[in-house]
Amino acid sequence: MIHFSRQSLAQELVAALKGQTVFGDAHNGLFLAAPRRTGKSTFLQADLKPALEAAGAVVAYVDLWADPRRDPGALIADAIARALAPRLGVVSRAAKAAGLDSVTIAGALKIDVSKIGRMDGVTLPDALRALHEAARAPVALIVDEAQHALTSEAGEATMSALKSARDQLNRPGEVNLMLVMSGSDRDKLLRLVNTNGAPFYGSQISRMPSLGRDFIDHVSRLITAQRPDLAPVDAALLLQAFDSFGHRPQFFMEALGQALSPLSGLQGVRFEQAVLQAAKERQDADEAQMESEYLALRPLEQAVLWRLLAQGSRFRPYDGEALRFYRDQVTGRVTPQMVQRALESLRERNPALVWKSARGEYAVDDAAMHRWYEQRAREERWPPVDPQGPLAMYDDEATAPDDKNAA
Ligand SMILES: Nc1ncnc2c1ncn2[C@@H]1O[C@H](COP(=O)(O)OP(=O)(O)O)[C@@H](O)[C@H]1O
Ligand SMILES: [Mg+2]
Structure with a gap:
């Protein structure tokens, strides 16, 4: 390390x-x-x-x-x-x-x-x-x-x-x-x-400034010292990969370690390219993870999380507009008590999806979810749709099948 x-x-x-x-x-x-x-x-x-x-x-x-x-x-x-x-x-x-x-x-x-x-x-x-x-x-x-x-x-x-x-x-x-x-x-x-x-x-x-060019230059010098045969290192490409990894050193270093390993099996591909490729795969995997978590939620939980993602700090869980929004997404009855239970269960998941302050303010637990939501919304790919259709499994609150998601 x-x-x-x-x-x-x-x-x-x-x-x-x-x-x-x-x-x-x-x-x-x-x-x-x-x-x-x-x-x-x-x-x-x-x-x-x-x-x-x-x-x-x-x-x-x-x-x-x-x-x-x-x-x-x-x-x-x-x-x-x-x-x-x-x-x-x-x-x-x-x-x-x-x-x-x-x-x-x-x-x-x-x-x-x-x-x-x-x-x-x-x-x-x-x-x-x-x-x-x-x-x-x-x-x-x-x-x-x-x-x-x-x-x-x-x-x-x-x-x-x-x-x-x-x-x-x-x-x-x-x-x-x-x-x-x-x-x-x-x-x-x-x-x-x-x-x-x-x-x-x-x-x-x-x-807090994220690690950046200095960090990549430091890593590049280490690579050149250990593997002179790889010089010159394409630091610009490594920096691009590090950006794609969301400036998270651990993932970047793992990918770098793999690309530089004698067992990498890379043939005719520079290690910098392999690291960049790994970064793209990590991004896709992160998004797939959020998507499958979202799709695994009950319809009302999805609607509440959607509202929270869309409203950010303006989110008010129980006001009239919010209730209308949930009712548009979910067929069947939506009461403030049901919304409250949905919020609780979003908080109790492991890892939690929703954060609540002692004053009753809500936020998504992982801010990365906002970026995911905004990007999908921009690309008109929101909400995520389960390729297998809605699960034929409802909880005892009799949340009816969700027509919209089936469409
Ligand atoms: N300056 C650094 N140089 C090398 N690796 C680092 C550096 N800072 C963090 N890392 C790596 O990134 C991982 C996450 O860092 P951490 O400090 O736990 O992040 P945070 O507190 O922001 O969640 C650590 O496991 C560590 O391996
Ligand atoms: Mg920390």
């Missing part, structure tokens, strides 16, 4: 987080969005975290997708406790040995010894302050897949607690708490910043 290090991007972000750039408000929180599997977590852990540490910060990293069933507040508290532990270990062991139930850090903050490692959302600002004072350094908290916090009330409370910690710890010209939030879906991340009651109202979401 190769890792392409993105140090200059990391340096830029560190400067912005420290408030050293004249414009921008990253010191109030840096929000980064980029599609799944494009290298966010890798960048945050392998590039940004060390760069922040080199700049003197103590860093806690947490991925809210690592365990989606656990309360985001608890996951974040764990990450802080992990960063705090090596600094408090000695202090708290000494306190326990002396029979004390709390320790005082930096002469100011009292912490209940028994609670270290089991902090809840309410004590997050205290925990962050403790970490800051124990380390005598600015604290950086990196929350990966932060939008996941919005799916529960506990998670929302955690986000508000982080904001209040930021306001308590930071002063003009002095940044003691740096917050980095990343997400795979800009629209969901937006909900942290774009409504009046949102925890980070007013902040901007930046698109």
Whole structure:
């Protein structure tokens, strides 16, 4: 496995987080969005975290997708406790040995010894302050897949607690708490910043740049070094293949590995062409996957998902227009309760197709589905039609056969 290090991007972000750039408000929180599997977590852990540490910060990293069933507040508290532990270990062991139930850090903050490692959302600002004072350094908290916090009330409370910690710890010209939030879906991340009651109202979401030409040049140099017989490498073609792979390094590297393998069986075809071909096949496979998932849904689920894809953030599941839309797609009765059940079952699928926030806002779970929908709609190939016709299998809600889909 190769890792392409993105140090200059990391340096830029560190400067912005420290408030050293004249414009921008990253010191109030840096929000980064980029599609799944494009290298966010890798960048945050392998590039940004060390760069922040080199700049003197103590860093806690947490991925809210690592365990989606656990309360985001608890996951974040764990990450802080992990960063705090090596600094408090000695202090708290000494306190326990002396029979004390709390320790005082930096002469100011009292912490209940028994609670270290089991902090809840309410004590997050205290925990962050403790970490800051124990380390005598600015604290950086990196929350990966932060939008996941919005799916529960506990998670929302955690986000508000982080904001209040930021306001308590930071002063003009002095940044003691740096917050980095990343997400795979800009629209969901937006909900942290774009409504009046949102925890980070007013902040901007930046698109995290995807890997690109630099990465491909790096890979090309490695190929030339290992296989001089293949020089010169057609980097432009490789870049085109990488674009077609949706800038997802893992798929690209797999295809490259196969094309370069002595067992590839390529004859008279350059490996760059083979990688490009693999990228096209991957695109087709991704679309076929979404199509078969869609076709496997019940008619009302299809109609609800269709409406959500078409409406995006304007989606209102139960308004009159939406109900009329469902009724046009599905023969038979459609009640708001039935729509609600359809939404629930779209959320409960594995992988989930629909995402719901604690405030009852909906979104498709994977933003890639929007691109798929839009492209098909443009080409007038929407909705997908099952070549075998509708399945003669209805659920007990007696969803009648769907005439439209049969046509
Ligand atoms: N800078 C990089 N260099 C090489 N491979 C990378 C790099 N960043 C990501 N990858 C590969 O891409 C895969 C997905 O990256 P990841 O960071 O998990 O993406 P995300 O968090 O955006 O979903 C990883 O398994 C890794 O192998
Ligand atoms: Mg990730």
